[in-house]
Amino acid sequence: MSFTVPANLEAEIDELITHYPVKRSASLMLLHALQEHFGHISPEATQWVARKLGLQPINVHELVTFYPMFRQSAPGKYQIKVCRTLSCALGGSHQLHEHFCTKLGLDPHAHGLQTTKDGKFSVEFVECLAGCGMAPVMMCNEDFHEGVSTAKADQILGGCK
Amino acid sequence: MPQEFKLILKHLDNPGYTPDIECYLRHGGYDALKKALAMSPLDLADGKKKTPQEQLRDEVMKSGLRGRGGAGFSCGLKWSFADRRSGKPIYLICNADESEPGTFKDRQIIHKDPHQLIEGMIISCFANDVKLAYIYIRGEMPKGAKLLNTALKEARAKGFLGKNILGSGYDLEIHVHRGAGAYICGEETGLIESLEGKRPYPRIKPPYFPAVLGLYMCPTIVNNVETLCNVKHIATMGGAEFAKLGTPNNTGTRIVSLSGQVKRPGYYEIEVGKATIGQLINDPAFGGGLRPGRSLKAVIPGGSSSKVLKAGEKFKLKRKVEGKDVEVETDMLDLPYDFDSLQQAGTMSGSSAIIVIDDSVDIVGALANLSEFYAQESCGQCTPCREGSLWMSKTLHRLTHGGGRKQDAEYLAKIADNIPGGKTICAFGEACSWPVQSFVAKFKDEFVAKGAADEERRAKEAATGKKELAAAPH
Incomplete structure (x- = not known):
């Protein structure tokens, strides 16, 4: 399967590159744009970014492997990120993570990314999401949720169609 | 009776207050910028003139403002270090990579009052002759990044940003740059590497002080979100008035x-x-x-x-x-x-x-949680930090999962003492050691007791052949 970036996305990307006096600076923004569109960063996407910015593929690949937000394989349609760090842990984030995992048939003891068999949900623990005052907090794709009780968690799951 | 004093948070939680520019303008928004751009050169006694930029920098110095990101370093001094003679452009970066566990203040400003940050940034850029600036926002705030982009667009449309701002002849462009989930990007030289499109490995200082060799090896000022908002208020009320807030040497x-x-x-x-x-x-x-x-x-x-x-x-x-x-x-x-x-x-x-x-909290568990964070977030560049943070986390994991030893408290302290003190390129080495050093020193009995209980239980299990520990919590 060939890798094609739609024209409107490429136009958006070309505009992003103009934000920087040195093209390489746009790497992270390009990876975000491609991941938002394709769901993950494939080897072809890495090579495309490298070509676009005049870099070697390794210059881009080393970013994909370093920054936790970039994925090399497709996660679920809905990505649930539960904050693991201290304030949220004190506020019940482990129970929340366990609730999601149990409910979705995933291993409640695994901290890393797990995806349901139907590809609909991914659940993972992430580090501090900067919402400590309303613990526990989580993200479902781009939406940030505070003070998530198990009842609220079920509501969030219910809203994922 | 101590009370809240709302300077930066003055409006943002009021009913009906929205993050758009019209609302901000109704609340006196961009007046400080207009005032700053309208300043005239000041005649000095020796016949020389003090430019508006120099006057603004002096006000910030006079205000005593200290950085709100973590180090508490004088903002005026930081600005004064920027190399103005190199002939290279000066860059300003707003550090909006709020990731220190426990901290969620910048999130409020970005999401509820983005124009306050942008106004503070434009004034700071003007004061430092900056023509191109970036807001480095953490990747996990996608909505914040969108709000900031909208706010920048609005500011551009009103002539507060772009070419010839409000007819002053001053040009400035600000762009939003998103991180991608790495805590180390909050360290200013790591942030700069990340903005250059690389892994965020912090740079060694000397020689890479951002004020001299920062973004693209040009002089660069990196300030926290709250710090930049403060600059707006200093421009409004003057440094001396600002310095009356707070306590001596701890102003604002x-x-x-x-x-x-x-x-x-x-x-x-x-x-x-x-x-x-x-x-x-x-x-x-x-x-x-x-x-x-x-x-x-x-x-x-x-x-x-x-x-x-x-x-x-x-x-x-x-x-x-x-x-x-x-x-x-x-x-x-x-x-x-x-x-x-x-x-x-x-x-x-x-x-x-x-x-x-x-008192409901297991203090060993609390430290284990924090150490896991640091083991996860060490960039891996320096051996003491990369290995030390992981050893501490593994030891604490063992201690909280039934595999502890009496001597683990001392073992932890020994590792923690061997990471900081100039053995690593950046202060992450200190940051991962301080919690371990202080928790273990101040709650030593609990660490020792936990290890001792595990040893005792294991000895009993070996004698009876029966496992006593239920499945360990994750």
Whole structure:
């Protein structure tokens, strides 16, 4: 399967590159744009970014492997990120993570990314999401949720169609 | 009775206050920028002239503003270090990579009052002859990035940004740059590497001080979100007036992020040093005290990297009484919440994030949680930090999962003592060691008891052949 970036996305990307006096600076923004569109960063996407910015593929690949937000394989349609760090842990984030995992048939003891068999949900623990005052907090794709009780968690799951 | 003092948070939680530019303008928005751009050169006694830019920088110096990101370094001094003779462009970067566990103040500003940040940034850029600036926002705030982009577009449309701002002849462009989930990007040289499109490996200093060799090896100023908002208020009220807020050497206001086991966690803006840690935790205007039936065990006073304070701990604080320096014994709850008092107590106010821990908490587990964070986030560049943070995390994992040993407390302290002190390129080495050093030193009995109990249980299991430990919690 060939890798094609739609024209409107490429136009958006070309505009992003103009934000920087040195093209390489746009790497992270390009990876975000491609991941938002394709769901993950494939080897072809890495090579495309490298070509676009005049870099070697390794210059881009080393970013994909370093920054936790970039994925090399497709996660679920809905990505649930539960904050693991201290304030949220004190506020019940482990129970929340366990609730999601149990409910979705995933291993409640695994901290890393797990995806349901139907590809609909991914659940993972992430580090501090900067919402400590309303613990526990989580993200479902781009939406940030505070003070998530198990009842609220079920509501969030219910809203994922 | 200490009270909130809302300077930066003045409007943002008011009913009907929205993040769009019209709302901001209705509340006096961009007046400070107009005032700054309209300043005229000042005639000096020796016939020379002081430019508006120099006057603004002087006001910031006079204000005593200290960086709100964590280090508490003088903002005026930081600006004064920027190399203005190199002939290279000067860049300004807003550090909006808010990631220090416990901290959630910048999130409020970005999401509810983005124009306040942008106005503060434009004034700061003008004062430092910056033509191109970036907001480095953490990847996990996609909505914040969108809000900032919208706000920048609005500011451009109104002529506050772009070419010839408000007819002053001054040009400035600001762009939003998103991180991608790495804590180390909050370290300013790591942030710069990341903005250059690389792995965020912090740079060694010397020679790579951002003020001289920063972004693209050009002079660069990196300031926190709250710090830049303060500049707007300094431009409005003047440095001398700003310096009247707070306490000497700890001027202005600070937004305290209060989390953990208090009744009313949240963000509270206070005049620096005008409330104590105890008041922030217990006063009805702030945390409102602990939950019923609970007593205080520990307080992490300035983000997860700061050294923990144990309930009941006493410190000798230097104070001026009738013009003389005297030492006053002070309980940890009575420490004024400012930069200098916390430093005298051997810790720091850091990113002004207080995490309250009550007696229901297993202190070993709390440290294990933090150490896992640091093991996860070490960039891996320096061996002591990469290996040390992981060893500490593994040891603490063992201690919280039934595999502890009596000597683990000393083992942890030994590792933690061998990471900081110039052995690593950046301060992450210190940041991952301080919690371990302080938790183990101040709660040593609990660490030793936990290890001893595990040893005893294992000996019994070996003798009886029966496993006693149920599945370990994750």
